[in-house]
Amino acid sequence: MKSFLVTSVALLSFLASTAGGEKPAPSNEYVKFSSKLSSSSLKPGASGHLLVSLKPVKGIHINLKPAMSVRFDSLSEVRPNGDLEIPKKGEYLDAAGNIRIPIIVPASRTPGNAVLRAELTYYYCSDAEGWCSRFKQPIELSLTVKK
Secondary structure (H helix, E strand, O other): OHHHHHHHHHHHHHHHHHHHOOOOOEEOOOOEEEEEOOOOEOOOOOOOEEEEHHHHHHHHHEEOOOOEEEEEEOOOOOOOOOOEOOOOOOOEOOOOOOOEEEEEEOOOOOEEEEEEEEEEEEEEEEOOOOOOEEEEEEEEEEEEEEE
C-alpha cells in the first residue's frame, strides 16, 4: 500500500509538471544563465534593454565566432531594437559583464502586462577537451506597459 501511495504521488507530480503541454526550460550544465530587464515597466514606444548573464563553469568559454544571436518569438509583445552589445575578452565573451539586447515596446501596445519571448543562441567550448557545442537558450520575461 505504501509503495502504491509513493508511486501515485510521484506520477501526479510528474503529470502536474507537464500539464498544459509546457516543456521545462532547457538548461546548460556548463553555463549558468540569468536574464532581467533594465526596467520592469515601460511606456508604449519606449525602449530599454534585456540584460543576459552567461557564466561558464571553470574550463569552459563562450566563443564569439560563430556569432551569438537572438531571435524574438513572433508572439513576443516586445521587439528587438538594435544589435546585441556583447562584452568581449579577445575572441571570447567576457562573462564578468552582461550582454545588452536593446528592446522596444511597440507604440501601438496598450497598457497592461506584456511578455518578452526570445531565444539566445551561443557557442561554448571546453578548453581541456577541445570540443564545442551550440546552445539555444529560451528567454521569457514579463513587464508592465504603463500609460
